[in-house]
Amino acid sequence: MNKRQLFNRAQYIYKNVPVYYNLAKELGIDPDKAKEFEDFPIVNKNYMLKWGSSCISPEHTVEYLQGKLISCRTSGSTGQYLEILWDETDYKKSLIELWMKRVKYYNIYPHNRLTYFFTENGQDGLFISGEHELGVCKNLLTDKGIETVYDKILQWNPEWMLLQPSSAAILCSYVNSHHVRKPEALRYIEFSGELLADEVRRMTEDTFGCAVADQYGANEVGSIAYECPYGNMHVMQSNVHVEIADENGNLIETCGQDGRIILTSLTNRAMPFVRYDIGDRGCIYKNTCQCGSNKPVIKLASGRANDYIEFSEEERAGSYLFVRILDKVNALTQGAVRQYYIEQRDYDFFCIKICRDDETEPEYIQEKFLECIDEPRLKNAEYQFEFTDELFQVQGNGKYIYFKNRIRK
Template identity: 25%
Template sequence: MPATGFWIRRIQWPMMELLKENRTRHYMAELRRAQSLQTDALLESQRKKLGKLLDHATRDVPAYTEFASEWETHREQPERFLQRLPILSKSRFRQNADQYLSQHTNPAKLIGNRTGGSTGEPTRFYLDRPAVERYEAARWLGLSWHGIQIGDPCVMIWGSPLELNQQQERRHRWKERWLKNRLILSAYELDTEQLPAYLRLIQRFQPVYLYGYASALHSLAEMMLERGLSPGIQLKAVVSTAESLHAHQRQTIESAFEAPVINEYGARDGGMIAYQCPSGRMHIFSENCFLEVVDPLTGIPLYPGETGALLVTDLHNSVMPRLRYQLGDMIALSPQSCDCGINFPVLEKIDGREDDMFISTHGKIVHGHYFNHIIRGMDSFRTFQIVQHEPSRLSLKLVKDPDTYLPADESRLLAGIQAALGDVSVQVAYVDHIPPSASGKVRYAIRECPLTTAPRME
């Protein structure tokens, strides 16, 4: 609703700034200035912020005070010093979480948060308002690259129902509608009969953009294409977040909604990390975070262009600094810049979750996309899910397409799995559909055993 957007920008945000000292737009202006800096200036600015964070962490955060004297002798090279610190895995953090809380934090100012726990135990952590506002600022800046501004109407296609009672739900919907100009639709409660009603809701709300999980947007898009339904409105973009966006999903979403798909890359416990620009590249908010990529088996730093485990250091979460936090994603940084005018460094690719990586009986890492790639080339199956329980024991769920199923495809698929993973047993089951996990996300490839259980052979 355009009038609501005007009200949000002209009245509500200035009021929040005045009364609650909200600084999101101030941080956004800072980021906007930074995006035109030259590479050297950007690096220098990031180095200064990292140095300040290390000063604070080694002085006030119990987990890091033992490194204080070492930091004193390496103050000139914060990036190098950071590499001397241990990698912080989620389980290591969970076991000692209170050690990461800054000693001089006012408990009243802490904001508690936790990850959804779609892959294992949820991780609980704290941040403060400025850190949250900096994430928000990064998101709004990313959206502004595509002509979307604060307060623009948005329909969220969300996977998981909110855990609220009726009164909370009404309050939540009111806030969403009038303070954020957002309408939330649950993609997983949707069936094909309700689809036209959903589309009418979207048409009536007149959003400028849609926002949702890749898989939620994808399942809605597939239903629309199957029934030949169009969105009936002109969208600036469809923003995909919270999950890897596969190329086939992007294609389906773009053709169903007749709008470009923008990828947003962030995590609750990692902040807003990168955003796709109009030239299609992912720019890293290097003013907000410091990223490293390491070999997931050895922890050795990798070069730009090489894919490995991502370590995030949030430069502004001073209440609970987590240095070299292993987020669980596999990515590659790019040695190249982009021609769009935004000078933030480029993230070459997001290659899925570490949990999507399989380990062969020879100790080699095999990407979950590998199975996706084989199956997408066959007409026999609509979709699938493969789980590695132990290095040599897997299960495979297949949703057959009864019209085009060929037993030979299944043999080829099993041969492909064994070619990649070695002499493994695969238990096959035919199912009607693959249900989403509790968080609402659908996963194609899941590894349940640690990456390091298999012997590593050179």
């Protein structure tokens, strides 16, 4: 999509989709008078969350009411949960470029046997068996469950696996410590969902002896970037337009300078995303790569502005542990948590603030939260809950804070 088409699309969306129409009105922008794509503002997750079903395009409202749109939820890695809707055809379209590359680089087709991992949702049980895929519930990735999981994977004998780096690390450590064989047909592993550390990549390559590649995606827009065999994450330009902006929303034009990642979906028509702040940070390079692609390369910056959890003076853990708990709670409660914020007040004391939907009782969310904790030190800690019906602002220097360590502050 060229710059003019991009502008036309944005202008159309600003004139027709209520959430954008209202944003323009609030900011005193007349979509008809906009001249450049960049004249449209950057919109964040909190704003979309506030407007709920007004984020759906009028053309898709009937399908929405008939329950015909695909619905998925974002991960809570920004502290906010947004229900994302897709028209099925658009959704398939958003994956075309990714599939073409999987075929080109690794000879992986949709009919090749796949193993993937999913978050417990209270409906699907522990395994989902499809014609071409085996889904495994992440709850089984524990000392107790891993043997069953791995036997099942060996039986299925996948040709490829889709893994979050944290799941890959658990599988690798099981295979290495128990000296079990690898799935014979396995020839490709794709990472997504979390930032991929070098050591996890190396461990996975060494353990499974197959090709690996990293993919950066988000439920809002689908696939954003995919790693070529030369290690560069090329932007999926047929699916998404990527910009980098500073804290004030000004575009960063300098290559390699970190900023907020701003996305415009080129395929999601049911719930359009125009200049949307996804909550990740990174930079863009524009150079030709040995793979022959001249598409911009995206590099994600590690970590958001969240602190570490501290269990003692020496023991720390990533606050991502809480994202996993809340993701699970939300899967089990069909999205009862809209936003959350956690403060650590002592090594074993946490305050949890949750904005809930009005259909679910606070006690039920609280119960599920406590059930979903699997880290022993978090299990033994004490929790204080606060529930609200209103979305809230978190005061912090970073924009997307969901966890703050206040032991000494």
